[in-house]
Amino acid sequence: GQQLNQSPQSMFIQEGEDVSMNCTSSSIFNTWLWYKQDPGEGPVLLIALYKAGELTSNGRLTAQFGITRKDSFLNISASIPSDVGIYFCAGQGVNRDDKIIFGKGTRLHILP
Amino acid sequence: DAGITQSPRYKITETGRQVTLMCHQTWSHSYMFWYRQDLGHGLRLIYYSAAADITDKGEVPDGYVVSRSKTENFPLTLESATRSQTSVYFCATQAGEQYFGPGTRLTVT
Numbered sequence: 643g644q645q646l647n648q649s650p651q652s653m654f655i656q657e658g659e660d661v662s663m664n665c666t667s668s669s670i671f672n673t674w675l676w677y678k679q680d681p682g683e684g685p686v687l688l689i690a691l692y693k694a695g696e697l698t699s700n701g702r703l704t705a706q707f708g709i710t711r712k713d714s715f716l717n718i719s720a721s722i723p724s725d726v727g728i729y730f731c732a733g734q735g736v737n738r739d740d741k742i743i744f745g746k747g748t749r750l751h752i753l754p
Numbered sequence: 755d756a757g758i759t760q761s762p763r764y765k766i767t768e769t770g771r772q773v774t775l776m777c778h779q780t781w782s783h784s785y786m787f788w789y790r791q792d793l794g795h796g797l798r799l800i801y802y803s804a805a806a807d808i809t810d811k812g813e814v815p816d817g818y819v820v821s822r823s824k825t826e827n828f829p830l831t832l833e834s835a836t837r838s839q840t841s842v843y844f845c846a847t848q849a850g851e852q853y854f855g856p857g858t859r860l861t862v863t
Contacts, residue, residue, distance in 0.1 A: 684846075684855050685797075685854045686854070690850070742852055
């Protein structure tokens with residue numbers, strides 16, 4: 643079945659640094675999604691990507707749909723304390739019955 | 755405009771008891787999902803529903819039952835709760851992207 647590998651599992655950075663995380667899949671996807679989950683809350687959609695090569699920004703966040711359609715990247719520029727949380731990638735395959743599947747998340751920590 | 759709500763937000767129950775977690779949406783999205791989130795496993799799909807009266811198993815359906823008599827509601831029932839079902843449960847709807855509820859933290863003692 644389809645699998646998503648998300649890396650890194652966790653990151654420790656200084657406030658103000660840029661952050662990069664990525665997801666790779668074992669098969670081609672038609673849709674890539676990036677979510678953020680704050681403690682005690684459900685995941686919230688940050689960016690949705692629908693086309694290979696697409697680059698989309700949401701404030702300081704930028705995500706890209708890889709050309710091979712098997713990967714996606716999320717970058718956060720100039721991190722701030724409220725960026726702390728778990729970031730999930732998710733993707734949906736090309737078949738009509740394919741469900742959205744999720745990576746295991748990247749936990750972002752910001753050091754004081 | 756609440757979107758998607760879950761109740762209760764927190765629940766403690768004993769092993770063997772029946773528990774029902776509620777999920778309600780105001781959007782009329784066709785697809786609804788139940789996930790459980792556990793450390794080290796990410797989000798695992800329990801059941802999903804493509805429309806009212808249509809449900810299907812996900813990755814980890816054992817010990818759970820769902821129903822969907824109305825489009826807006828998708829309750830999840832643990833018929834005889836076990837400690838391994840201690841988890842955080844998320845309901846989601848889908849219209850292109852998935853949108854998640856705030857979660858229910860369930861503890862089975």
